Amino acid sequence: MSQERLKRYGVYQIYPISFCDSDGDGKGDIKGILSKLDYLASIGVKNLWISPLYASPMRDMGYDISDYYAINPLFGTMEDFDRLVQEARRRDIRIIMDLVVNHTSSDHPWFQEALRSPESKYREYYIFRHGEKGRRPNNWTSSFGGSAWEPVPGEEDNYYLHLYGKEQPDLNWDNEEVYQEVKKILGFWMEKGVYGFRCDVISEIYKSSFENGRKGKISTPVGMEHFVAQPGCHLILKRLRKEVIEPRGGVLIGELYGVDQPQAEAFLDRELDTLFGFEITDTKGLFRQQMRPSDFKDVLIRWQEGVSCNGNYLENHDQHRSVGKYVQRGRNEVSGAKMLLTLLCALKGVPFFYQGEELGLVDYDRLSPEESHDVVRSFLESLLRRFALPGFLRHRLARKFGRDDARGPMPFSGIDGYGFTLPGRKPWQKFYEISPERNVEREERDPSSVLQYFRKVLSLRQSDDVLSLGTIRFLPSDKEILSFLREYGGERRYALFNLSNRSRKAPVLPGSRRSLILSNIYPAEKNSTLLPYECRLYRIDA
Ligand code: NOJ
Numbered sequence: 001m002s003q004e005r006l007k008r009y010g011v012y013q014i015y016p017i018s019f020c021d022s023d024g025d026g027k028g029d030i031k032g033i034l035s036k037l038d039y040l041a042s043i044g045v046k047n048l049w050i051s052p053l054y055a056s057p058m059r060d061m062g063y064d065i066s067d068y069y070a071i072n073p074l075f076g077t078m079e080d081f082d083r084l085v086q087e088a089r090r091r092d093i094r095i096i097m098d099l100v101v102n103h104t105s106s107d108h109p110w111f112q113e114a115l116r117s118p119e120s121k122y123r124e125y126y127i128f129r130h131g132e133k134g135r136r137p138n139n140w141t142s143s144f145g146g147s148a149w150e151p152v153p154g155e156e157d158n159y160y161l162h163l164y165g166k167e168q169p170d171l172n173w174d175n176e177e178v179y180q181e182v183k184k185i186l187g188f189w190m191e192k193g194v195y196g197f198r199c200d201v202i203s204e205i206y207k208s209s210f211e212n213g214r215k216g217k218i219s220t221p222v223g224m225e226h227f228v229a230q231p232g233c234h235l236i237l238k239r240l241r242k243e244v245i246e247p248r249g250g251v252l253i254g255e256l257y258g259v260d261q262p263q264a265e266a267f268l269d270r271e272l273d274t275l276f277g278f279e280i281t282d283t284k285g286l287f288r289q290q291m292r293p294s295d296f297k298d299v300l301i302r303w304q305e306g307v308s309c310n311g312n313y314l315e316n317h318d319q320h321r322s323v324g325k326y327v328q329r330g331r332n333e334v335s336g337a338k339m340l341l342t343l344l345c346a347l348k349g350v351p352f353f354y355q356g357e358e359l360g361l362v363d364y365d366r367l368s369p370e371e372s373h374d375v376v377r378s379f380l381e382s383l384l385r386r387f388a389l390p391g392f393l394r395h396r397l398a399r400k401f402g403r404d405d406a407r408g409p410m411p412f413s414g415i416d417g418y419g420f421t422l423p424g425r426k427p428w429q430k431f432y433e434i435s436p437e438r439n440v441e442r443e444e445r446d447p448s449s450v451l452q453y454f455r456k457v458l459s460l461r462q463s464d465d466v467l468s469l470g471t472i473r474f475l476p477s478d479k480e481i482l483s484f485l486r487e488y489g490g491e492r493r494y495a496l497f498n499l500s501n502r503s504r505k506a507p508v509l510p511g512s513r514r515s516l517i518l519s520n521i522y523p524a525e526k527n528s529t530l531l532p533y534e535c536r537l538y539r540i541d542a
Contacts, residue, residue, distance in 0.1 A: 002196070002249055002250065002251045002273060003251070003273040003274065003309060004468075004469065005046070005047065005094075005251075006047060006251060006253075006273055006274055006350040007274075007309065007349065007350050007468050007469060008461070008462055008468040008469070009044070009045075009046035009047055009462055010046075010047065010344070010345075010350060010351035010352065010353060010458065010461070010462075011047040011048070011049050011096065011253070011311075011350060011351070011352050011353070012040065012043075012045040012047070012048055012049070012352075012353045012354075012355070013049045013050075013051065013316055013317070013352060013353065013354045013355060014033060014048060014049070014050045014051065014355055015028075015051050015317045015354075015355060015407060016028050016029070016030070016033065016050055016051060016052075016053055016062075016075055017061065017062075017074070017075075017407075017428060018355070018407055018408060018409045018410055018420075018427075018428075018429065019032060019033055019036070019355055019410050019420075020032030020033060020035060020036050020410065020412070020419075020420060021409075021420055021421040021422070021425070021427070022034075022035060023422075024421055024422035024425045025425075026421055026425055026426050026427045026428045027074055027075075027427075027428045028075075028409070028410075028420070029074070029075045029076050029080075030053070030071070030075050030076035030077075030080040030081055030083075030084050031076055031080055033050070033084060034080070034083060034084055034087055036412070037087055037088060037091055037093065038091070039412075039440065040091075040093065041091040041092075041093060042455075043358060043451070043454060043455055043458065044455060044458040044459055044462060045093055046092060046093055046094065046462075047093070047094050047096060047195065048088060048093050048094065048095055048096065049096040049097075049098065049198045049253070049352075050095065050096070050097065050098065051063075051098050051317060052065060052072075052097075052098045052100060053071055053072060053075050053081065053097070053098075054066075054067060054068055054070065054071065054072060055067035055070040055071065055072050055073075056072055056105055057105055057107050057167070058072075058074070059105070059165060059167045059168075059375065060164065060165055060167070060168060060375055061317075061373065061374075061407075062098075063098075063100050063164070063168070063200060064100075064103070064104070064105035064106075064107075064165070064167055064168050065100055065104055065105055065108065066104070066105040066107040066108045066109075067108070067109075068185045068188075069185070069188060081192070082192060085192055085193040085194065086193070089193065094195035094196075095193070095194050095195055096194070096195055096196050096197060096198055096251065096253065097189055097194050097196075097197050097198070098197070098198050098200060099185075099186070099197035099198065099199050099200060100200040101171060101182050101185075101199070101200070101202075101205065102163065102164075102170060102171065102200060102201045102202070102204050102205045103162065103163070103164060103168040103169055103170045103171060104168070104169065104171060105167060105168065106166070106167045106168070106169055107167075110122045110125045110126075111125075111126060111169050114126055114128075115152065115153065118155075121177070124172060124175045124177070125171060125172055125175060125177065125178055125181075126160055126161070126169050126170065126171060126172055127160060127161040127169075127170050127171075127172050127207065128152065128158060128159070128160050128161075129149070129158075129159055129160075129161070129210060130157050130158055130159070131149070131157045131158075131159055132157065133157070134157070136149040136159055137149055137159055137210060138210055138211065138212045138213070138223065139212045139213060139215075139222055139223070140161075140163075140212075140213055140221065140222055140223030140226075141221045141222045141223065142162055142163055142164060142165070142166075142221060143163060143164055143221050143257070144164050144165050144375055144376055144379055145376075145379040145380070145383060146379070148161055148162055148163055148221070148223065149161060149162075150162055150166040150169075161207075163201075163204055163221070163227070164201075165375050170207075171205070173205045173206045173207075173232065173233075173236060174206075174207075174232070179236065179239070182240070183240065183243060183244055186240065186244045186245070187244055190244065190245075190248045190250055194250075195250055195251060196245065196250040196251030196252055196253065196273075197250075197251075197252055197253070198253040198254075198255065199252060199253065199254050199255060199272075200255055201255055201257045202233070202237070202254040202255060202256065202272075203228050203229050203233060203254065203255075203256040203257055203258055203259045203267075204227050204228055204233075204257060204258065205233055205236065206227065206230045206231075206232035206233040206236060207226060207227040207230070208226055208227065208230040208231070208232060209226050210226065211226060213225060213226060219286075219401075220258070221258075224258045228257070228258035228259060229256070229258070229259050229263045229266070229267075234266060234267070234269075234271060237252070237254070237267065237271035237272065238270055238271055240252070241270060241271055241272075242270070251273045251274075252271070252272045252273055253272060253273060253274050253275065253276075253311060253350075254267055254271070254272040254274075254275045254276070255275075255276050256275050256276060256277055256278075257278060258278070259275075259277055259278075260277070260279065261277065261279065261302050261303055261306045261307065262306065264277055264303075264306070264307050264310075265306065265307055265308060268307070268308055268309055273309065273350075274309045274310065274311040274349060274350040275307070275309075275310065275311055276310075276311040276313055276352070277303060277307075277310070279299050279302075279303065280299050280300070280303065280313070280314070281319050282299075283295075283325065286397065286400070287393075287396055287397070287400065288400075289320065289324065289325065289396075289399075289400060290324065290325055290326075290328065291325060291326055293479075293480040293499035293500045294479040294480055296326055296499055297479065297480065297481075297482050297499055300343075300347070300482065301474050301482075304347060304348055304349070304472055304474070305472075305474070307349070309348075309349050309350065310347075310348070310349035310350070311349060311350050311352055312343075312344050312347045312349050312350065312351050312352065313344075313351075313352035313353075313354070314326060314340055314343075314344065314357070315354045315357055315406055316352070316354045316406070317354070317403065317406060317407055318403050319403075319406060320363050320405050320406060321356075321357075321361055321362050321363045321405065321406050322337075322340050322357065323336055323337045323340070323360055323361070323362050324362050324363055326340055326499075327339065327340060327501070327533055328501045329362060332501055332532040332533050333360070333362070334360060334448075334450060335520055335521065335531070335532065335533040335534065336501075336532075336533040337360035337450045338360075338450055338453045338454075338457075338520035338533075338535075339497060339498075339499075339520050339533040339534070339535045341353075341357070341358070341450070341453065341454050341457055341458075342457050342495075342497070342518070342520060342535045342537065343482075343497055343535070345457045345458055345460065345461040345467065346461070346467060346484075346486070346493075346495045346537060347472070348470070348471070348472040348486070351458075351461070353454075354406065355410050356406075356410055356411075356432075358450065358451050358454040359411070359438045359439065359440065359443055359449075359450055359451055360435075360438055360449075360450035361406075361411075361432055361435060361438055362432070362434055362435055363405035363406060363434075364404070364405055364406075364408045364429075364430060364431075364432050364433075364434060365399055365405050365434075366430070366433075366434070367404050367405075367429070367430060369381045369398070371429070371430065372402065372404050373404070373407075373428075373429065374402055374403045374404050374407075376401060376402055376403055377398055377401075377402030377403065377404060380397060380398045380401055380402060381394070381398050384397060384398065404429070407429060408427075408429050408430060408431060408432050409421070409427045409428075409429065409431055409432075411431065411432055411436075411438065411439035411440070412439060412440045412441060413439055413440065413441040413442075414436065414437075414439050414441065414442060418431055418439060419439070419440065419441065438450070448522060453520065456518065457518060460517065460518060460537075464493070465488050465489060465491075466486050466487065466488040466489075466491050466492065466493045467486055467493060467537075469488050470486040470487050470488030470491075470493070471486065471487050471488070472484055472485070472486055473485045473487070475507070475510065476507075477507045478504060478505070478507070480498070480499050480500040480502075480504065481496070481497065481498055481499065481500075481504055481506075481507060481530070482495075482496075482497040482499055483495070483496050483497070483507055485510065485540075491539075492511070492539070492540040493517070493537060493538065493539055493540065494509065494510055494511065494514065494537070494538040494539075494540055495535070495536070495537050495538075496509075496530070496535060496536045496537075496538075497534075497535045498530040498531070498532065498533055498534045498535065499533075500532065500533075501532045501533065502532055503529050503530065503531055503532060504529070504530045505528060505529060505530070506527075506528045506529065506530045509538070510540065511538075511540035511541070511542060512542055513540070513541040513542040514538040514539060514540045514541060515538060515539050515541065516536060516537070516538055517537045517538060517539055518536070518537045519534065519535065519536045519537070520533070520534065520535050521534050524536070
């Protein structure tokens with residue numbers, strides 16, 4: 001049932017610091033989210049995943065937790081949170097928390113105690129290893145750059161592991177006490193009425209060995225074969241699901257960093273309800289911002305055919321906006337934005353939407369290095385400066401891998417403060433001045449807007465068993481056209497997508513009697529030419 005709820009309704013992601021600021025400090029908060037629940041309900045949101053709200057020094061924007069039982073004062077109080085859960089339920093919206101348990105913040109009392117006293121049991125909560133004669137314990141690298149081992153202050157040749165920033169020490173999942181702590185945390189939030197968890201880099205929690213890693217592509221960390229998708233990780237997930245999630249009818253969503261498609265399905269065997277892979281984000285090429293339509297098609301088909309309940313996403317707080325990545329900016333970008341939303345709603349699995357995607361927002365790519373808050377970007381900037389790359393190349397690389405561009409404040413209106421913060425106040429990060437015409441208020445008034453279209457297509461998915469629960473079968477077509485059948489209970493839908501920015505010939509349509517249910521082009525085209533980014537959904541009657 002729980003998985004079915006995700007498939008039917010999809011999941012909307014809020015990045016809390018940038019969603020809505022109720023008190024004018026320039027940072028989004030829980031009261032801000034409360035004030036927008038009616039908006040969320042009106043666009044069809046039923047499952048709401050909120051990026052970390054826990055107490056945190058925010059060195060990685062909340063993905064560094066210093067207290068799993070407290071709300072970050074920046075975002076409000078525990079009372080605000082309890083109200084959010086209740087008010088959301090009143091609108092039939094379930095809250096999904098982010099859960100970050102590959103690592104804690106280095107400010108977490110467990111880690112502080114581990115550093116303070118080598119004899120403490122908290123040493124065993126983390127991964128400490130000795131190096132030899134000034135050499136680190138192995139050659140593993142962090143996803144944020146540099147070695148994954150940080151010297152322990154004041155202790156010769158002793159290091160702790162951090163697969164992310166050095167302020168994010170990895171937990172030791174070989175320790176039963178760590179498992180019990182996490183189990184308690186999950187139970188605490190579920191008792192409050194939380195529906196489930198989006199588990200951060202959950203594929204990496206279990207380290208099977210500490211041997212040196214193979215060196216691969218420069219964009220992937222060294223050592224992954226020792227800690228990605230290990231048998232120990234599957235055992236932990238099975239246990240957590242059985243002991244905490246299932247008895248309460250909740251859901252688990254996994255972020256599977258480093259996991260390729262053939263490895264992914266195993267995570268759905270009594271572990272996760274749905275998962276995200278990363279192949280969909282790979283534009284192939286160090287400097288390439290935009291994905292080729294044929295590469296997009298290949299990766300979509302592979303994950304649809306090989307994974308029974310994939311989490312289908314095209315953007316989030318770590319990625320670039322989908323307009324500009326899977327479709328070209330410019331004249332056809334509105335059709336492109338609608339096409340991508342239709343795709344998410346027509347595919348098998350669980351559709352994920354990121355705040356602002358329903359407006360067709362594009363990257364805000366004008367932040368200077370000094371205005372950035374992203375640890376990845378600052379690492380890259382300093383690295384690239386060392387290599388004395390010309391400014392424009394440095395900027396392109398830092399932009400490609402940096403994570404600021406989709407993290408800007410959500411524009412609810414065109415007035416001063418954009419309806420995000422109070423008029424006259426400065427938001428924590430600059431607004432999307434690039435597309436000032438895209439904001440909720442304006443799009444509500446424009447019948448041809450991306451927002452109005454989003455409402456329509458999401459409600460279509462939610463009310464149609466075939467689109468939300470059916471099987472999928474891809475039909476042969478030109479390499480930049482995606483064409484597939486969905487089938488459920490003897491009914492069929494046919495979907496056709498032109499992934500390219502050029503007019504293309506439509507393939508021969510299946511079925512002799514069919515009716516068009518939805519198209520992103522107005523008035524709907526019925527002929528055999530597909531306009532740039534045109535998409536169509538049909539019901540097949542015979
Ligand atoms: C994935 C999160 O989405 C990202 O924002 C974070 O930096 C890393 N995991 C580390 O927690």
